[in-house]
Structure formats: C-alpha cells, structure tokens
Amino acid sequence: MQPLLYFDICSVPIFLIILISVYARRMTKGMSNRLFITLLILSVLSALSDIVVEAASCSLPLSEPLLVMSNICAYIYFISRSTSIVVYFFFVFSITGTWYRIRRKRMKAILLIPFTVMLLTVASNPFTGLVFSVTSEEGYSRGFGINIIYVICTLYALCGTIYLLSCHRIIPKNKIFPLVSLYALTMTAVVVQFFNRMLLVEMIATAFSTILLILFVLRPEEISDVSVGSLSFEAYRSEIRKILLTKQKVHIAIISFTNAYELRSYLGEMRFLTYVSHIIRQLDSMFRRERVFFDIYFEHPGTMYIIIDDPKYDVEDAYHRLADELMRRSEKAVSAGERLTAVACDLAVPDDLNDLDEIIRFGRDFVQQVPPGKIFVNASDVIASKDYRIISNMDLILNRAIAESRFKMYYQPIYSVEKGRFISAEALIRLFDDEFGYVSPALFIPAAEKRGVILPIGDYVLEEVHRFISQNNISSLGLEYIEINLSIAQCMQEELPEHLAFLRERYGVPPEKINLEFTETTYEDMGSVMQFNLDALSEVGYTFSLDDYGTGYSNMQRVSKLPLKIIKLDKSLVDDMATDDGLSIVRNTVKMMRDINKELVAEGVETKENLDYLEKIGCHFIQGYYFSKPLPEDEFIMFIKEHNKINA
Numbered sequence: 001m002q003p004l005l006y007f008d009i010c011s012v013p014i015f016l017i018i019l020i021s022v023y024a025r026r027m028t029k030g031m032s033n034r035l036f037i038t039l040l041i042l043s044v045l046s047a048l049s050d051i052v053v054e055a056a057s058c059s060l061p062l063s064e065p066l067l068v069m070s071n072i073c074a075y076i077y078f079i080s081r082s083t084s085i086v087v088y089f090f091f092v093f094s095i096t097g098t099w100y101r102i103r104r105k106r107m108k109a110i111l112l113i114p115f116t117v118m119l120l121t122v123a124s125n126p127f128t129g130l131v132f133s134v135t136s137e138e139g140y141s142r143g144f145g146i147n148i149i150y151v152i153c154t155l156y157a158l159c160g161t162i163y164l165l166s167c168h169r170i171i172p173k174n175k176i177f178p179l180v181s182l183y184a185l186t187m188t189a190v191v192v193q194f195f196n197r198m199l200l201v202e203m204i205a206t207a208f209s210t211i212l213l214i215l216f217v218l219r220p221e222e223i224s225d226v227s228v229g230s231l232s233f234e235a236y237r238s239e240i241r242k243i244l245l246t247k248q249k250v251h252i253a254i255i256s257f258t259n260a261y262e263l264r265s266y267l268g269e270m271r272f273l274t275y276v277s278h279i280i281r282q283l284d285s286m287f288r289r290e291r292v293f294f295d296i297y298f299e300h301p302g303t304m305y306i307i308i309d310d311p312k313y314d315v316e317d318a319y320h321r322l323a324d325e326l327m328r329r330s331e332k333a334v335s336a337g338e339r340l341t342a343v344a345c346d347l348a349v350p351d352d353l354n355d356l357d358e359i360i361r362f363g364r365d366f367v368q369q370v371p372p373g374k375i376f377v378n379a380s381d382v383i384a385s386k387d388y389r390i391i392s393n394m395d396l397i398l399n400r401a402i403a404e405s406r407f408k409m410y411y412q413p414i415y416s417v418e419k420g421r422f423i424s425a426e427a428l429i430r431l432f433d434d435e436f437g438y439v440s441p442a443l444f445i446p447a448a449e450k451r452g453v454i455l456p457i458g459d460y461v462l463e464e465v466h467r468f469i470s471q472n473n474i475s476s477l478g479l480e481y482i483e484i485n486l487s488i489a490q491c492m493q494e495e496l497p498e499h500l501a502f503l504r505e506r507y508g509v510p511p512e513k514i515n516l517e518f519t520e521t522t523y524e525d526m527g528s529v530m531q532f533n534l535d536a537l538s539e540v541g542y543t544f545s546l547d548d549y550g551t552g553y554s555n556m557q558r559v560s561k562l563p564l565k566i567i568k569l570d571k572s573l574v575d576d577m578a579t580d581d582g583l584s585i586v587r588n589t590v591k592m593m594r595d596i597n598k599e600l601v602a603e604g605v606e607t608k609e610n611l612d613y614l615e616k617i618g619c620h621f622i623q624g625y626y627f628s629k630p631l632p633e634d635e636f637i638m639f640i641k642e643h644n645k646i647n648a
C-alpha cells in the first residue's frame with residue numbers, strides 16, 4: 001500500500017503562503033516574529049523532505065541517486081522536525097512575554113539537553129541505524145530509536161502545553177487555544193500516523209495550527225508598525241502589562257525626538273517616516289551587536305521604546321555611543337536643518353515605576369524634564385524631582401485649579417529701546433496649588449492642551465487682562481498695550497472674534513490695547529478657522545506677535561505673509577549670544593526682520609551685556625529678568641509708575 005502524500009503536499013503551499021504573508025506584512029521584527037519565521041522555514045523543509053522520502057519508497061528498488069537523495073532527505077526531515085519542536089517551545093516563551101524566565105544561559109542549556117539527545121540520536125544513525133534506514137530494496141523504514149525522538153518531542157509538547165495553560169493570566173484565552181492547538185493537533189496526528197503508516201497527516205496538522213497562529217495570535221496590526229518597521233505602540237503597552245504581571249525586571253530606553261513635529265512638517269510625512277525607519281534600523285543593528293535581548297517599539301510622531309531584557313545593561317553608555325554613531329552617519333545623510341534631535345531616558349521597571357498608566361505617561365512626559373543641554377536622564381532622577389510629582393498629579397492639579405479658580409495673572413514689563421521706557425507687558429498666568437506649590441505654566445499649559453481643558457483657562461486669561469486694562473487706565477502709566485498668549489485651541493476656536501468683541505464691549509477696551517501672541521507651532525497646525533480668526537481680528541484692529549521665534553523651523557517667507565506686527569526672539573537665541581555664531585544669528589535675524597518691517601522683542605534678556613548688544617543692533621523691545629520678572633498686578637503697577645517716571 002502506498003502512503004497518502006496529498007496531506008504533506010498540501011501543507012507546503014500553506015506554509016509558503018503564510019511565510020510570504022509574514023514578509024509582505026513586514027512581521028519580521030521582534031523575537032516572536034523571528035522564531036515564527038524559523039518555524040515556518042523548518043516546517044517547509046520537513047514537509048518537502050518527507051515527501052521525497054515517502055515518494056521514493058514507492059518506486060522500489062531504489063536507484064543509486066534516489067537512495068542517496070532519500071538518505072539525505074531523511075536526515076533533513078529528522079533534524080528540521082526536531083528543531084522546529086524546540087523553536088516552537090521557545091516561541092511560546094517569547095509570545096507570552098516571559099522570555100526572561102529562560103534568559104539565563106544555564107536555563108537555556110538545561111532546556112536544550114533533550115534536544116541535544118535527539119540530535120545525537122539522529123547523528124549516530126549512520127553507524128547504528130537506530131532511527132531509520134534506507135535501503136534500495138525496502139526503501140525507508142523506521143528503527144526502534146525513533147521512539148526516543150517521539151518521547152522527547154512529547155516531553156517538549158507536554159511542558160509547552162502546561163506552561164501555556166499556566167499563562168492564562170498573562171495572555172487572553174483566544175490566544176492560548178491557538179497556541180496549544182499546535183501541540184494538540186500535531187501530537188494527535190503523530191499518534192494517527194504511528195498506528196497507520198499510510199496516513200501522513202502530521203505536517204498538515206501543523207499547517208492548520210500555524211494558520212490559527214497567524215490569524216489569532218500574531219496579529220500584525222496589534223504588533224508591528226509597518227510605517228517605520230518596528231513594533232507598534234500598542235504592542236509596547238501589552239508588553240509592559242505582561243512584564244508587570246510577571247514581575248520581570250527590564251530596562252526601557254526611551255528615545256524621544258524633540259523636533260519630530262517640525263521635521264515632519266518640513267520633510268513631509270513620507271520622507272519623515274523613511275528617515276525614522278532608517279534610524280530604527282541603525283538602532284536594531286547596534287543592539288544586535290551588543291548581544292542583548294531587545295525589542296523596539298515606536299509611537300508617532302517620534303518616540304522609540306526599547307525594552308532591554310537585561311537588568312545589568314548600561315543604557316546611558318549605549319545611548320551616548322549610539323548618539324555619536326547616528327551623528328556621524330546623519331552628517332552625511334542629511335543636512336543640518338533636517339537632523340532629528342533627541343533626548344533619552346533609562347527607565348528601570350519595576351524599580352523606578354510599576355504601574356502601567358504611569359509608565360506610559362512617563363514616556364510622554366519625561367522630555368519636559370530633561371535639563372537644557374543634556375541628552376540623557378535617568379528615570380529615577382526625574383521621578384525624584386518636584387516637577388515630576390507635579391506632572392504625575394496634573395489631572396488633580398488642573399481639576400482643582402479650574403474648579404476653585406486658582407489662577408492669577410502676572411505681568412512682565414517690556415522695554416522700548418527707542419522710547420527709553422516700558423511701553424507694554426506680557427500677561428503670564430500663574431498657578432499656586434496648596435499641596436504642590438507653584439506650578440509652572442510651562443508644565444500645566446501643555447498638559448491642559450492635551451487634556452482639552454485649555455479653553456476655560458484661556459477665557460480666564462482674556463477676561464482677567466481686559467479687567468486689568470480697564471481698571472488701571474494703562475495709557476496713563478505709559479503702557480500702550482498688553483500682550484496675551486493664545487493657545488492652539490483658542491486660535492482655532494470659531495467663537496474667538498465674538499468672544500473678544502463681547503469683552504471689548506463689556507470692559508471698554510479698544511483692540512489697540514491688546515496684542516495677541518501665538519507660536520510657530522500653532523501656526524504650523526493652522527487650519528482655516530485660525531486663518532479666518534487672524535484676518536477677522538486684524539481687521540478690527542488687534543495686532544499679533546509671533547512667539548518663540550527661532551525654536552522651530554522658522555520660515556521667513558511664511559513670517560512675511562502673516563499679519564504680524566511683532567516677532568519675539570526666543571530666549572534660547574538670546575542665550576546663544578554667548579557664542580560668535582549665536583551673535584551673528586541674532587544680528588542677522590534682527591536685520592532681516594527690520595527689512596520686512598517687523599518689530600522685534602528679545603525675550604529672556606538677563607544681562608546688561610546682552611541688552612547693550614541688542615540695543616546696538618536695532619532690536620526694538622527688550623523683555624527679561626534684567627528689568628523685571630513677571631509681577632503680580634499691584635507690584636507691576638508700582639514698578640511701572642516708578643520706572644516710567646524716572647525714565648520719562
């Protein structure tokens with residue numbers, strides 16, 4: 001009787017189709033994916049070699065070439081089949097996120113002992129004929145030693161099944177069953193085949209369960225981010241969940257691009273993503289060289305999370321090496337203006353943080369906590385800082401501040417070089433919390449934007465400044481207007497012109513007394529509503545300042561087209577005046593802006609030296625601690641009365 005080869009033959013295209021789909025969907029990153037691919041390749045090899053051996057046995061006696069070929073294929077079959085059992089065993093640990101349990105070399109060596117026995121048994125076959133024999137008269141026939149292989153495979157299958165069932169808390173049931181099915185179906189098929197030599201159903205059983213795996217377990221949309229060729233942020237979240245449940249110790253290297261938004265709008269989405277994937281590839285090859293277990297996850301627009309499965313790994317050292325390497329390479333690849341800038345952090349889980357939400361939040365918030373000039377921080381330092389305590393309690397702080405109207409307005413004087421007195425002030429919001437003390441607007445304004453509670457805060461600022469102007473007759477103090485910061489959400493708010501009209505009426509404040517500030521980032525995101533608002537408001541007589549000029553990708557052409565009266569040079573530009581390059585950047589910026597008839601405010605001027613230089617090169621207005629910090633209403637009025645009289 002001839003064996004039924006159809007099952008084996010059918011299994012080959014199934015494995016191949018799955019293999020192709022794995023590559024087509026770029027599921028090639030990460031340990032689980034790599035093990036799965038290995039499993040598929042080994043299965044194809046097993047099925048093909050099995051087909052050759054069994055088919056050859058149908059045309060006895062075997063010719064010399066067929067005999068040699070059958071022999072070779074029989075070895076390929078036994079080696080690939082037994083290896084695939086072990087590969088799947090490791091796959092189980094990887095896909096359940098519990099790889100760390102077998103990470104140690106000794107542990108792996110123990111787990112590989114049965115496998116080694118299997119290999120030795122197969123390797124001894126030429127001398128002992130223990131496992132199988134192929135003769136030209138009888139073809140392929142099994143030996144007694146094959147039972148050793150069966151027993152060992154059963155051992156792996158049993159251990160794997162028990163382990164999977166014990167993981168029910170870590171991974172959902174709809175994934176456990178497909179994972180167990182590979183063992184269950186294959187073992188059943190082996191039993192069938194053992195009793196009926198003609199029914200070669202083993203490979204097709206494995207093929208069916210790999211279909212289940214690809215459909216229910218390895219879901220690329222949950223796992224990989226094809227746009228950059230890494231694992232996805234969702235996968236990161238579920239991996240962290242597993243790590244916390246299993247009390248595993250890992251390092252997470254978080255690398256965050258600080259200019260991702262700007263660079264994305266500058267390069268365009270496609271080129272930006274290509275650039276990011278290039279960097280991810282570099283990271284990948286570096287960590288491979290370091291021989292640590294790692295996986296890279298990406299969150300748009302520009303944060304990479306690298307989970308490093310080695311508690312002793314020195315992340316800081318690695319990051320500095322990486323930064324050097326990337327710098328060297330990107331020097332060639334892109335021009336200076338296109339370079340991504342990044343800061344990184346080493347977060348030890350669970351030592352630094354042990355709560356899923358907090359870990360996720362930390363990845364998004366730590367950037368604000370990196371001191372200027374540094375590119376690396378340890379999470380433990382960040383977490384110990386006062387700012388972090390504030391950031392991680394921001395929901396509470398904001399809710400309380402809004403509910404109890406805890407905000408106050410401060411005013412920072414702005415000096416006119418030409419007039420030799422203070423002619424305006426920037427209104428800056430302040431928040432003092434009973435529990436956390438002073439909460440900087442640099443922390444709570446972005447947080448309020450993200451949480452969608454910025455509008456009530458913005459409304460408070462507008463109303464309060466209108467009241468201030470109308471109650472204090474600022475003209476008599478020598479002040480021409482007050483500058484108010486607008487958030488992105490306010491700029492995009494359709495009701496903004498009406499709201500200002502209402503306040504204008506109510507407090508009798510003419511538009512000339514108010515200057516509205518927005519940032520370049522706001523402008524980048526400018527929708528038609530914002531454009532409409534700018535036009536409508538400037539028609540009524542409001543003027544605008546572009547805030548923080550010099551921090552983003554400043555585009556002169558755009559600047560010249562906007563209805564801007566004033567450009568505010570960011571503090572970082574002013575600080576850079578300590579260097580020759582910085583000095584000439586500021587000088588040229590001032591010249592350019594003057595040429596297109598913009599007025600200039602230099603922000604953050606702290607020294608007499610900077611003040612003198614800015615005056616000399618023709619900067620119109622100066623704002624900074626050199627004159628005064630932002631002051632509460634009463635103190636501000638006293639300050640202005642005193643100084644404007646003296647200078648008048």
Ligand code: C2E
Pocket residue numbers: 412427428429440441442445458461485486487547548571603604605606623624625626630
């Ligand atoms: P900004 O609009 O760039 O405001 C200037 C910031 O620089 C203020 O920080 C001011 O106190 C600080 N500053 C001024 N001169 C100096 C100096 O000489 N040295 C140093 N080191 N700092 C100086 P502040 O008040 O902490 O505000 C931070 C940011 O929060 C502001 O940056 C603005 O983006 C936002 N913000 C503040 N108040 C409001 C507001 O009422 N509405 C909105 N939407 N945002 C606001």
Ligand code: CA
Pocket residue numbers: 426485517547
């Ligand atoms: Ca401002």
Ligand code: CA
Pocket residue numbers: 547548568570571603
């Ligand atoms: Ca500013």
